[in-house]
Amino acid sequence: MAKETGRQIVAQNRKARHDFSIDEVYEAGVVLVGTEVKSLRMGRATLTDGFAMVENSEIWLHNVYIPEYDLGTWTNHEPKRKRKLLLHQEEIRKIGIAVSRKGYTLVPLSLYFKDGKVKVEIGLAKGRRAQDKRHAIAEKDAKREMARSEGRLRKGIRE
Secondary structure (H helix, E strand, O other), X not given: OOOOOOEEEEEEOHHHHHHEEEEEEEEEEEOOOHHHHHHHHOOOOEOOOOXXXXXXXXXXXXXXXXXXXXXXXXXXXXXXXXXXXXXXXXHHHHHHHHHHHHOOEEEEEEEEEEOOEEEEEEEEEEEOOHHHHHHHHHHHHHHXXXXXXXXXXXXXOOO
16 A cells, blocks of 8 residues: 655635734644544544643644544544644643743644644634734735736736
C-alpha cells in the first residue's frame, strides 16, 4: 500500500478569519478513534462552533462536529465529543500564558490530512468588534480594486 503524501483539506473555518484577528497559528495532531478518521476521509466535518481550551497542561478541542460513520456499528463515536490535541509541552505552556493573560482564545482554522495523519490548525485569536470587521472588509476591497486597476493598466485598458 502506497504511503499518502501532501495535504488534503477536510474542513475550513472561514468565519473565524472574519470574526477574529489571528495572531499566531499552530499545527496540532488530533487524538481520534477509528470511525472518526473514516468519517473524515469521506470529507465530513464542521469547525464553525469549535474552540480549544487549555486544561491541566493539555489542549482539548471542543464542539467540532464529526458526524458518525455511516457503516459503523455499536463502536461508533460521539459526534461532538472533546478531542485531545497533540502539541509540544513548550507550545502548550506558551499558548496557556497568552490565553490567560491577554484575553485571547483558541479557534480551529482548518482540519486536514497531512501525510496520512489528521492535523488541525488552531489560531491564537482575539475577537473583532463590528467596526474592526467593517474596516477589514474595506481594506480587502481596496486591495482588490488596486489589483484590478493595475491589471487593466498592464493590458493597456484605460478607464
